[in-house]
């Protein structure tokens with residue numbers, strides 16, 4: 563039957579309530595705002611979050627306009643968590659600030675939505691892994707640059723514009739590829755520190771650095787700027803498939819790229 567219930571905001575709403583359920587439903591609704599007030603409150607919270615995020619210097623969010631207001635709130639809650647737990651989080655390691663900066667730089671509304679169900683501390687741990695990986699890459703930077711030089715890249719062919727574009731894509735992709743190769747090599751090198759269950763994985767990873775090295779050598783010979791432009795948005799996994807390399811390598815890249823930091827930082 564239809565019954566009226568007064569919400570905590572004072573508004574009265576009419577609900578269809580099954581027999582015998584009234585006292586339970588009354589209790590439930592009484593403690594809550596009515597739908598309109600709830601919506602207004604949610605919007606106010608989002609507005610407040612947006613203003614506060616901007617005040618603290620977070621970058622503007624990008625992506626679907628319908629996702630942005632709620633992403634502001636997720637982001638706001640997350641950095642509030644960081645501020646409130648700063649001392650505990652700092653104890654996790656010297657990468658603390660870098661991890662925070664990485665998270666601050668996350669600009670896609672969809673990214674915040676994709677991670678909203680994770681516990682904040684877990685999200686922060688992922689960022690710490692990412693930061694540790696970045697530091698590792700930074701340490702390897704001279705080696706990576708040297709390897710790129712040693713590849714003796716062929717001159718690109720195409721229009722002037724294509725050549726410029728293709729060249730920057732080529733640099734970017736090869737640096738990525740060599741970075742993965744060298745990081746992996748390094749990680750495989752200090753396997754001793756790895757847990758027993760990782761050894762099986764190590765075994766499967768063993769040939770990967772060599773396969774990646776072969777790929778970068780072959781790519782160094784690719785002279786058509788148009789080809790580089792074609793693969794500009796490709797992940798390493800996609801490049802592996804595009805070059806018709808073994809499917810096992812593509813699968814390995816899929817696994818590593820998603821959890822690269824996790825795998826390397828065990």
Ligand SMILES: [Zn+2]
Nearest residue numbers: 571573596599
């Ligand atoms: Zn109300």
